[in-house]
Amino acid sequence: MISVTNVQKQYRDGDTTVHALRGVSLSIEQGEFISIAGPSGSGKTTLLNLIGCIDTATAGEISIDGRAVAGCGKRELAAIRREKLGFVFQSFNLIPVLTAFENVAFSLTLTGTPDAEARERTMRILDEVGLAGMEDRRPSQLSGGQQQRVAVARALVKEPTVVLADEPTANLDSRTGHAILELMVEMNRRHNTTFVFSTHDQMVMDYARRLTMLHDGEIVSDERRSA
Amino acid sequence: MKFLVRLATKNLWRYGRRTLITAAAIALGLATYVLLDSMLVGADEESVRNLIWYETGSARVMHPDYWAERERAPLRHVIEDPDSVLDALRSQDVAATPRTTFSGELIVWRDPFPEDGSLLVHVTAIDPETDGRVYRFDQWITEGRPLQAGEPGVVLGSWLAEDLGAEVGYPLIISARSRYGARVTIDAEVVGILNSPNPVINRGGIFLPLDIADLYLDMEGAVTQIDLRFADYARVEGPIAELKQLPALRDLEIADWRLLGADYIAMMEADSVGSGIILFLVFVIAAVGVSNTMLMTIFERTREIGMMRALGMDDRAIRNLFLIEAAGIGLIGAAAGILLGALGNIPMVRVGIDYSAMFRTMDAGYRSTGVLYGAWVPSTFVIAALMGVALAVIVALVPTRRALRMDIPRALSRQ
Numbered sequence: 014m015i016s017v018t019n020v021q022k023q024y025r026d027g028d029t030t031v032h033a034l035r036g037v038s039l040s041i042e043q044g045e046f047i048s049i050a051g052p053s054g055s056g057k058t059t060l061l062n063l064i065g066c067i068d069t070a071t072a073g074e075i076s077i078d079g080r081a082v083a084g085c086g087k088r089e090l091a092a093i094r095r096e097k098l099g100f101v102f103q104s105f106n107l108i109p110v111l112t113a114f115e116n117v118a119f120s121l122t123l124t125g126t127p128d129a130e131a132r133e134r135t136m137r138i139l140d141e142v143g144l145a146g147m148e149d150r151r152p153s154q155l156s157g158g159q160q161q162r163v164a165v166a167r168a169l170v171k172e173p174t175v176v177l178a179d180e181p182t183a184n185l186d187s188r189t190g191h192a193i194l195e196l197m198v199e200m201n202r203r204h205n206t207t208f209v210f211s212t213h214d215q216m217v218m219d220y221a222r223r224l225t226m227l228h229d230g231e232i233v234s235d236e237r238r239s240a
Numbered sequence: 241m242k243f244l245v246r247l248a249t250k251n252l253w254r255y256g257r258r259t260l261i262t263a264a265a266i267a268l269g270l271a272t273y274v275l276l277d278s279m280l281v282g283a284d285e286e287s288v289r290n291l292i293w294y295e296t297g298s299a300r301v302m303h304p305d306y307w308a309e310r311e312r313a314p315l316r317h318v319i320e321d322p323d324s325v326l327d328a329l330r331s332q333d334v335a336a337t338p339r340t341t342f343s344g345e346l347i348v349w350r351d352p353f354p355e356d357g358s359l360l361v362h363v364t365a366i367d368p369e370t371d372g373r374v375y376r377f378d379q380w381i382t383e384g385r386p387l388q389a390g391e392p393g394v395v396l397g398s399w400l401a402e403d404l405g406a407e408v409g410y411p412l413i414i415s416a417r418s419r420y421g422a423r424v425t426i427d428a429e430v431v432g433i434l435n436s437p438n439p440v441i442n443r444g445g446i447f448l449p450l451d452i453a454d455l456y457l458d459m460e461g462a463v464t465q466i467d468l469r470f471a472d473y474a475r476v477e478g479p480i481a482e483l484k485q486l487p488a489l490r491d492l493e494i495a496d497w498r499l500l501g502a503d504y505i506a507m508m509e510a511d512s513v514g515s516g517i518i519l520f521l522v523f524v525i526a527a528v529g530v531s532n533t534m535l536m537t538i539f540e541r542t543r544e545i546g547m548m549r550a551l552g553m554d555d556r557a558i559r560n561l562f563l564i565e566a567a568g569i570g571l572i573g574a575a576a577g578i579l580l581g582a583l584g585n586i587p588m589v590r591v592g593i594d595y596s597a598m599f600r601t602m603d604a605g606y607r608s609t610g611v612l613y614g615a616w617v618p619s620t621f622v623i624a625a626l627m628g629v630a631l632a633v634i635v636a637l638v639p640t641r642r643a644l645r646m647d648i649p650r651a652l653s654r655q
């Protein structure tokens with residue numbers, strides 16, 4: 014469903030070349046709940062960015078739903094992100110002028126979903142993430158945890174192939190972080206949505222059903238665990 | 241698109257203070273433009289009016305050979321029978337007055353003048369009865385009184401009088417050559433001083449009654465010109481073409497004020513290039529001011545741009561969003577600028593700006609002595625509004641494109 018084959022990523026930093034990923038191969042199936050873990054600088058963000066089609070690999074292949082990403086142009090990549098990928102960011106990244114409802118509906122506006130359907134789906138997902146009654150609040154009127162719930166709803170509302178979350182709990186206190194993870198587990202179970210999230214927090218890794226460890230740009234372990 | 245406009249409107253609200261500052265910069269630039277243009281157009285209109293009311297009339301009838309030699313003001317090429325021409329003109333309801341212009345020497349003596357002196361001049365002999373049908377001097381006689389037929393009186397332009405030290409009642413001599421070349425001397429007295437809105441007249445005008453000139457110069461009723469006034473000075477071609485059909489005018493030439501004032505009009509057009517440059521500078525300054533805040537606005541939202549791109553929003557849509565925001569700022573600025581400009585223009589049109597000291601010392605070419613009035617120019621307001629919006633959009637284009645060229649991960653990692 015998502016396949017990463019021998020992917021390399023090098024950054025040029027002046028005269029030096031940084032090898033952020035040194036040949037990573039990974040296959041992710043529908044419905045997985047996978048954590049990419051590893052120390053700082055090991056390449057987690059880089060890998061997520063490549064899968065998320067917001068960055069391009071130096072070598073290797075990535076395909077999403079059987080579609081190779083390598084040859085795609087800017088507009089095609091935007092279309093893939095719009096239709097197949099959901100993002101949850103470390104710093105929430107909601108649009109400050111829009112309400113919770115509008116932020117979630119934004120995803121559907123981009124895909125051209127008819128208003129009535131968008132409205133219904135948005136209300137339903139907001140209810141599911143526990144924000145019923147807060148639809149009209151702006152991000153500034155919501156706590157960090159609530160903002161991240163909006164972000165999760167925004168990612169899920171379009172029923173994406175995969176939700177990518179780069180350190181989704183790093184800006185939250187641990188209790189709120191747990192709550193967000195539990196929400197993601199719940200959504201994964203209910204909708205069978207694939208989740209890929211990165212972390213270097215042991216507590217967060219414990220939620221994963223598959224734990225892929227990166228070290229210095231290489232996968233050092235990849236294990237599945239029963240829930 | 242509807243969504244983009246809604247989002248853009250919300251963003252304008254959110255950055256309210258900055259929106260206002262940027263819009264204010266645009267508004268100021270536009271208001272400056274509107275007022276400057278109003279003043280320049282007003283000055284031009286007034287100059288043309290003053291040219292026509294005090295120097296050229298709407299048009300002039302003269303001998304066909306006169307124009308080529310006008311610099312010397314010869315008495316050789318004249319209208320022999322002005323009365324038949326005047327009758328013909330009267331039958332057409334055209335306001336007209338005969339005049340004779342001749343060159344001579346103005347001579348003054350110490351006591352009562354401050355010192356002896358002589359000056360080469362052009363003297364204009366006017367018909368006191370009918371001159372007011374074409375020209376408007378009488379109300380500007382600030383000292384003494386207007387000319388009267390039959391008396392050897394002289395009216396002097398006020399600056400000339402001041403330079404000579406002349407006052408009402410002073411005697412002076414005009415030495416000239418008659419129509420047949422005889423040297424003649426006219427003993428005259430200053431009866432009035434003319435302080436008109438036309439600086440050329442004030443600086444060099446010397447007026448004498450026509451019958452006196454006729455007598456001394458042996459004109460035998462002939463005059464050098466008959467000056468005309470039409471109802472609308474902007475449309476002179478039609479009336480002139482009609483007058484040319486009159487038998488009495490068949491052998492004469494008719495020149496309109498554009499030709500009579502050609503030197504001056506050329507100067508005015510050269511001036512308008514200069515004012516175009518000034519207006520351009522106003523816009524460059526406004527653009528620099530606006531581009532700065534626009535740059536900051538967009539730079540500050542780099543992460544937001546990165547997020548919208550990550551969610552799959554097209555670069556073009558994002559660019560449009562920012563350009564719509566810019567256009568919104570431009571629109572607010574244009575509205576405020578036009579309002580400000582219109583409000584500022586009211587006193588400019590009604591009260592004017594007093595430049596008299598400046599015009600006295602400097603020959604700017606404008607036929608205006610003092611108070612300049614603004615003008616209402618609707619096209620300026622339209623241009624200003626369009627320019628305001630265009631300015632904001634153009635200025636937003638560069639930073640927006642730059643933000644969109646940045647790669648998404650980098651934009652997202654911006655604080």
Ligand SMILES: Nc1ncnc2c1ncn2[C@@H]1O[C@H](COP(=O)(O)OP(=O)(O)OP(=O)(O)O)[C@@H](O)[C@H]1O
Nearest residue numbers: 024025026031033052053054055056057058059060
């Ligand atoms: N734009 C870039 N230019 C140069 N080097 C980069 C760039 N982005 C990442 N790197 C380098 O690539 C390596 C991997 O970075 P990456 O951000 O993927 O690590 P990470 O595992 O997400 O780290 P962290 O836990 O700190 O977020 C690091 O050595 C980093 O310095």
Ligand SMILES: [Mg+2]
Nearest residue numbers: 057058059179
């Ligand atoms: Mg990272």
